[in-house]
Amino acid sequence: MxxxxxxxxxxxxxxxxxxxxxxxxxxxxxxxxxxxxxxxxxxxxxxxxxxxxxxxxxxxxxxxxxxxxxxxxxxxxxxxxxxxxxxxxxxxxxxxxxxxxxxxxxxxxxxxxxxxxxxxxxxxxxxxxxxxxxxxxxxxxxxxxxxxxxxxxxxxxxxxxxxxxxxxxxxxxxxxxxxxxxLNLADYPFSAPPVDPVSFIFIARLLVEKGVYEYVSAAKKVKQRYPDVQFYMLGAVDTHNPGSLTEQHLAQLIKDDVINYPGHVNDVPSWIAKASVFVLPSYREGLPRSTQEAMAMGRAVLSSDVPGCRETVVQGVNGFLVERWSSDALVEKMISFIENPQKIIDMGQASYQIAQDNFDxxxxxxxxxxxxxxx
Incomplete structure (x- = not known):
């Protein structure tokens, strides 16, 4: 044919x-x-x-x-x-x-x-x-x-x-x-999530509708209470999009040690492996590939209760869905992971199993x- x-x-x-x-x-x-x-x-x-x-x-x-x-x-x-x-x-x-x-x-x-x-x-x-x-x-x-x-x-x-x-x-x-x-699951092998210190990772274009501003706001608030916690961010600044994080704003966040931003990377799995929990506070998705990749590697997920993201989280089992547009809701769940690191391990294992069953x-x-x- x-x-x-x-x-x-x-x-x-x-x-x-x-x-x-x-x-x-x-x-x-x-x-x-x-x-x-x-x-x-x-x-x-x-x-x-x-x-x-x-x-x-x-x-x-x-x-x-x-x-x-x-x-x-x-x-x-x-x-x-x-x-x-x-x-x-x-x-x-x-x-x-x-x-x-x-x-x-x-x-x-x-x-x-x-x-x-x-x-x-x-x-x-x-x-x-x-x-x-x-x-x-x-x-x-x-x-x-x-x-x-x-x-x-x-x-x-x-x-x-x-x-x-x-x-x-x-x-x-x-x-x-x-x-x-x-996904080709062999490209995203399971790795035990680090819990000391706890770290979070955001992988998406740095646009308002991906929830980048909520992630940054939550990172600032959490860092005030838990300065050792790391916040990784992978994704490109889109200079042609008015909803993008600007290069100046990003540079300031890096200088202030709010965000760990490595720039363009070719090996996304190695960065997921460094992180404890995957975060995507997006406003709407189809079914986000980055979340699937993180789940395949055994990461708990913190995401918005919106179309597309809902399909990646079984509430309280492999992560949490939080109110959209709310950095405070993110902060609450991030602190829950920081103060209960066993959740990171248990929910990561549940994510891994869901990925094996659904994302091959x-x-x-x-x-x-x-x-x-x-x-």
Whole structure:
């Protein structure tokens, strides 16, 4: 069978679709991986996985409807030339316009996966702007137009399904809740969490909606009472995003010994191994990969009671869900871990078991291929 995967960047193909491509290739399917910015390195990596890299053009974030229509027609012509039996799109824009292009090209089987609903569906303590409300209405209208043309839509958590189908009135023949997109668990081996001193780690882009400001605020408060406690932070400053922690703010936090920030790291597991507890006070997620990685290595989780994060924590068993947007709620649970280090060990063990049962890439890909009717 000929299968086309439509995504965004080449790095996302390599980073998030590698196991799927390998599985499809091993089954004897011909796979074309469409991306926007291949270079010699990513092209070679995709070929090594068993797929053919194919360039296509699309504006990832642009709001020009004429440009989007022209690009959709061009994509449909490319799909006609490739003549696939099945198209699988992932991420918001490819899910909309990849599905429409596949329909125009007469592709028989059409599937899409949303790994989260993104910032347009994310509530914030100060409310959302008129611009965001308008963009959300446009996105929902496009989902309503494109998604009835799908054989099935895949989401990662039940809140996303409810918010799309029930609250937004999007119609799809079938919706499947996949859970985590899976990890190669061998890359994230169990390690005993250190408890003397206790340490916390935050891994995400340093954006307001990831809860970076709540994490920093909690770190300052905890440090006043327990100065030996360490707070690690991995993630990039986004200078183009007004909601990002600034480089100046970050430099001050490092200077004041509030945060331990190593900059860009290639070996995330070694940093998780240094930490006692994983913290993600995000405002909304699909099902966060960083949390899955920490759980696989046996870390207790402290996260927000919001869509996507809820699916990673069994309250009081492998960690705690706390009130969203609240640094005080984080402080309370952090102190609970500091004063009861046995919780770190017991909850870390529970996280490890949950990860083994639910986040194994082999099991997840098997389920995904079943949904795509490729088993």
């Amino acid at each position: 000929k299968i086309v995967l439509i995504g965004t960047t080449a790095n996302c193909v390599v980073g998030f679709r590698a196991d799927m491509i390998k599985s499809l290739h091993q089954q004897g399917h011909t796979v074309y991986a469409l991306a926007l910015n291949y270079d010699a390195t990513t092209r070679a990596q995709v070929k090594a996985l068993g797929a053919t890299p194919v360039d296509y053009r699309f504006s990832r974030t642009g709001l020009n409807p004429i440009r989007d229509i022209i690009d959709t027609i061009a994509l449909s012509k490319l799909l006609k030339k490739l003549n696939p039996d099945l198209v699988f799109s992932y991420f918001s824009k490819p899910c909309i316009f990849g599905t429409l292009a596949a329909s125009l090209a007469g592709v028989k089987k059409r599937y899409a996966m949303l790994e989260g609903l993104g910032y347009l569906f994310t509530e914030k303590p100060e409310g959302v702007s008129l611009k965001v409300k308008l963009l959300k209405k446009i996105q929902i209208a496009l989902y309503r137009f494109a998604f009835p043309k799908l054989d099935a839509l895949i989401v990662l958590n039940p809140d996303d399904r409810r918010d799309l189908m029930e609250k937004s009135g999007v119609k799809v023949k079938k919706v499947h809740v996949l859970g985590g997109i899976g 890439a082999e099991k997840v890909n098997s389920r995904l291929l079943e949904i795509l009717d490729l088993r």
